[in-house]
Amino acid sequence: MIQNDALDHEDQADLIGIRDAAMQHQLDGRCRFDGRQSRRIMAGIKARIEPSSHPEYLEAMILTRLIGGAPPRRVKRPLQDLYFVQCARGQVEEFDRFKAHLIDVHAKGKLSGDLVFQGSLADWDHADLWERTRRTIEHVKSLVGEVWLNSGTLLGSIRDGGFIGHDNDIDLAVMMQGETPQEVAGAWIEACHTLRASGLKFHVPARNKRVMKVIDDGMQIDLFPAWMQGDQVFVYPHTAGQLRRDDLLPFGKCAASGLPIPRNPQAFLELNYGPKWRVPDPSFTFDWPTSEQHFEAFKAALYADVDAFEPREKAHV
Numbered sequence: 001m002i003q004n005d006a007l008d009h010e011d012q013a014d015l016i017g018i019r020d021a022a023m024q025h026q027l028d029g030r031c032r033f034d035g036r037q038s039r040r041i042m043a044g045i046k047a048r049i050e051p052s053s054h055p056e057y058l059e060a061m062i063l064t065r066l067i068g069g070a071p072p073r074r075v076k077r078p079l080q081d082l083y084f085v086q087c088a089r090g091q092v093e094e095f096d097r098f099k100a101h102l103i104d105v106h107a108k109g110k111l112s113g114d115l116v117f118q119g120s121l122a123d124w125d126h127a128d129l130w131e132r133t134r135r136t137i138e139h140v141k142s143l144v145g146e147v148w149l150n151s152g153t154l155l156g157s158i159r160d161g162g163f164i165g166h167d168n169d170i171d172l173a174v175m176m177q178g179e180t181p182q183e184v185a186g187a188w189i190e191a192c193h194t195l196r197a198s199g200l201k202f203h204v205p206a207r208n209k210r211v212m213k214v215i216d217d218g219m220q221i222d223l224f225p226a227w228m229q230g231d232q233v234f235v236y237p238h239t240a241g242q243l244r245r246d247d248l249l250p251f252g253k254c255a256a257s258g259l260p261i262p263r264n265p266q267a268f269l270e271l272n273y274g275p276k277w278r279v280p281d282p283s284f285t286f287d288w289p290t291s292e293q294h295f296e297a298f299k300a301a302l303y304a305d306v307d308a309f310e311p312r313e314k315a316h317v
Helices: 009-027 035-046 055-067 072-088 092-107 126-143 151-160 181-197 265-273 288-294 296-302
Strands: 147-149 169-175 212-216 219-229 232-235 239-244
Touching: 009 035, 009 055, 009 092, 035 055, 055 072, 055 092, 072 092, 126 147, 126 169, 126 181, 126 212, 126 219, 147 151, 151 169, 151 265, 181 212, 181 219, 181 296, 239 265, 288 296
Parallel strands: 169 219
Antiparallel strands: 147 169, 212 219, 219 232, 232 239
């Protein structure tokens, strides 16, 4: 377990050295780059830090993978992490410089496959985003249950008065019927089939079937399951019975859009982002191990049937 996520000067110098050597090698193949040694150094550093929160590590890792022959799709996620952490640090220009280098290398035919760079909500018209969100809420509510702003979208609406500029998707919570993890899992699976039959375009990631990723003309809207267990509120992945019904209901309204938010949004945000949620923190990482423990029974019920989320006409062939 990582106790101290700080990047010391020696590690930082090593990562910058790997990055610079890799960039020089990509621009001039006569410049030597020792990929095996670089991976060994990065493995040691990775054991001491949270990699996704350090631009130096992400840049070195992305370049080392590409030089090693990995297709650009293999660096899509770390590029996304790099974009987020540098936006949060106010270092967008640094990301743009790194992006320009990769575009230059790609243009010279030194990468096989297309590069995909992370977009952000700052690139969209926010009135259009709220309208897309409103349409999705109304659509899902009419077929499944109550829907409200969740996670990063809730955080932006309360803390920033709108969307978080460097975020890249919209988060919504959807109320499921049922009180046990098994009942809720069944309801989530049924909601998936109902929404698919209605024409809503989305996919359920194989690695995390507890989220539906709706695609609306290039914009991603994530749907997360929520339910009531007696008077306790559960919202995957951050709230597991710590809050009560009157923290959620009756819904309030987002000041920027008028869309539904929890009655006590601050309580949900503190569970999700910690007591200092009001202050942007580029080093923040969500406590996934604890979340996995809290929602273990729900996950087990979802994964009990490997074909449960497949289109029914396909699953029964």
